[in-house]
Amino acid sequence: MKSLFSKIFSLCMMAYLVLPAMALAAGGGGASELVVVADTRRISGIMKYFANLYNTNILLFAVWAVVLTAAYGCFLGLVMDFFMSRTGLDLKSRKIVEH
């Protein structure tokens, strides 16, 4: 029993040491190519939906990311415009003076 245990332990140790080298020799890439998975256990609602989308359909997630960034940028631009127009500053003309 003891010998069987030591054989399994040796095999595991060998696999642990050799597998990464084998993976690299077979063309396995560096850490940057590892797949990242979003942790959905601590979140809920819309955050969970997007985290799940990140894990399952990265193309759709990418489209959402671009659309939402652009939409939020536009929204913030309009909100800021609303506030800035109430400062009393002239925000439609300026003099170009180089020196």
Add this chain to the structure above:
Amino acid sequence: MDWLYMYMPIAGVEIFWPGLVLIGFSVGVIGGFFGMGGAWMVTPGLNILGFPMAFAIGTDIAHIAGKSMVSTMRHSKFGNVDYKLGFVMLAGTMVGIECGAQIVMYLERIGQVGKIVRWVYVVFLALIALMVFYDYYKAEKKKKAGIVDGDKGTEGITWYKTLHKINLAPMVHFKAAGFTCSAWLPIMVSYLTGVLAGFLGIGGGLLRMPALVYLIGCPTHIAVGTDLFEVMISGLYGAFTYTLKGRIELVAVFVMLTGAAIGAQIGTVATKYAKGYGIRIAFGFAVLGCMLSIILKQYKIDWAATALILGTISIISLWICVVMFKGAAAELNEKKLREQAASAYKS
């Protein structure tokens, strides 16, 4: 104090969210004033807050796209964006970036990429800073001698005047920028800055802004606005490709954008109260800060590089805030006096 920390589900880290807002704000101020994305400032900041480097770059690019949109909207109202010039340059920029990326891939194959890219970056930043300060020195000299170039005031370097003489069809008039030149001039300049941007792995605002001023002949304010328009488009494209690689934290993008939207207003409105050469000189100092930080990184003095970047951001954004608030106060004061004079005249 748990409420000050926000969980980032993709990167899997808890982040101090007021720090994100502050980074967004500072870069919004600087980007809106100089017309650049400012990736070189954001990435180390995100890293300090605890973001893994792999996520910092993608998150940074997406935030830059949104922030540039806010700044472009404001600059557009001032008439600082020449959309025609922006679209013409976009073609050259895109092709250029792809060519630059191919050069990097070739260098990667021969195993020299990191070192070469960093030193080329340093050389170009040094040249830009030198050009900006030389331009100022020359303009000062001309001003003292009483030489005035046109209605915009004295200018130091005027290489664009020679380049405008190129008479290669089609000749295009750029209304907002106020000049006519061969369409090939902005296409070729944007192609070259695009190649450099692709090669250096940066957005390119740092290179395009001075190129627009010195080679294409844009007034500084128009160069800032038009460059931001370009940064916005290339940023959205960059955000898409980085997201496909899974290297983005959307929650952080939105938090940073909120701060950036406020900062962008300050930076953009500040351009109204600054002379073109004021913007150019401050830009020169920002470029110097960026260059020194890369040299420090090259020699593995990371703490000093980070301290230098954060110091540069703080000083420049504070200076821009002072320019904006002083200018705004003076404008409001003047307006009040005009109104009082008008009412006194009526009565």
